[in-house]
Amino acid sequence: MSQRRVVVTGLGATTPLGGDVDSTWKALLAGQSGVRLLTEDWRELLPVHFAARVATEPGDQMERVEMRRLDRSEQFALVASREAWKDAGSPDEIDKERLGVVVASGIGGVITLLDQFVNLNEKGARGVSPHTVPMLMPNGPAANVGLELQAKAGVHTPVSACASGAEAIGYAYEMIKNNRADIIVTGGVEAAIHQLPMAGFAAMKALSTRNDAPARASRPYDVDRDGFVLGEGGGILVIEEYEHAKARGAKMYCEIGGQGLTSDGFHIAAPDPDGNGVQRAIKFALQNSGLSTKDIVHLNAHATSTPAGDVAEANALRKALGADADHVAVSATKSMTGHLLGGAGAIESVFIVKALQERLAPPTINIENLDPAVTVDVVRDTPRQLPAGDIAALNDSFGFGGHNVVLAFKSL
């Protein structure tokens, strides 16, 4: 079998910055924050009173009856996949046995689970919706997208906490490489802005508590960062085998060169300060893609704004890229979107595809004083022009459990 190449042919997103890719990308380049005070009364239960809710409610684009059978994470998946599928040219005539779906979520339908538990306690078992299980299962977002598109090559949901979205795209990439499919709708979503998961993250001291300035709270690499900001939404890519895309005359954004996957074997939640697992994941992604550190001009960092995580990652990037880190424009877009958990690696992959297309690395906002321990070249406040010619970029994502995923993208 000849080497099968994988290209990106469609993008979709619903994020705290916009209801689609265009509005999100514009707000991202403008350095806007999607973080706001929560309006719900339950915020008073928590030490954290803010989060990054989606800019556009799914109800603006969906019928009420459809909405009530879907968990919020599933609604995000359908909204973003419809945009991505349309962007890919709505190729409905393709062989559905060669169409796959790989969509992840870090936590699954947690809001449904908790709401239905309230129903059970208040109304008894008859009060629990018959849609509960299909709504709370973590594969629900993937399954609903697969049903809508009648995908028959396989519908999958890798779960690795905050690396889930990136892992999904990597899994989809492998499916095309290995000739299981020709076209795949892939990405990640999350809908966990609810008092219980937020209380759990707060109990870990993982969330920022900057209640007096929510829009300034997500500040990767700043010396005064104090935790991440929970976000919601999702990103979806249509990826496709190169010859398949060419034959149907599809627009091609860029190529997915390959991926690197490792695990830390260190701690359930803390990053390995040595960053060995991250370094190896970068090395494997480069090898797998036929790239060297010299080719990389941009990296969308995981950088969640936690005190330990940002520096551990930056150190690992410096070690893995060596002197070539000097020409890598590092963007920490969670400073604007918040942390979408299982959706993070997916929207950040959408951002990389846009960055390669427009040759612009998005900014990192809220760095008032750059942490001196950070030795990578961070794009601050305004977008940075990327070079002309053949370029490549990396997206790294890490998840509780010690999961490391690095995806490599190349211009075409």
Next chain:
Amino acid sequence: MALSQADVLAGIKEIVEEVAGIPAASIELGKNFTDDLEVDSLSMVEVVVACEERFGVKIPDEKVTELATVGDAVNFIVNAAA
């Protein structure tokens, strides 16, 4: 409390529209829930629970399978409430 057939039909129309998104105008006594109205098995459970709450009746699970048409459901509820 006695319920009239017309009251129950009107209530079922509202419930089926709410749960399954089927326009109330197309819901008639002779329509089959599954074949004509395309109410799937999960939505049918919701319809049953909503009818129980609204009309104050119990619809046992073994009876649900016998309620093929809207008219079957109306008759069952009118009799159960009588």
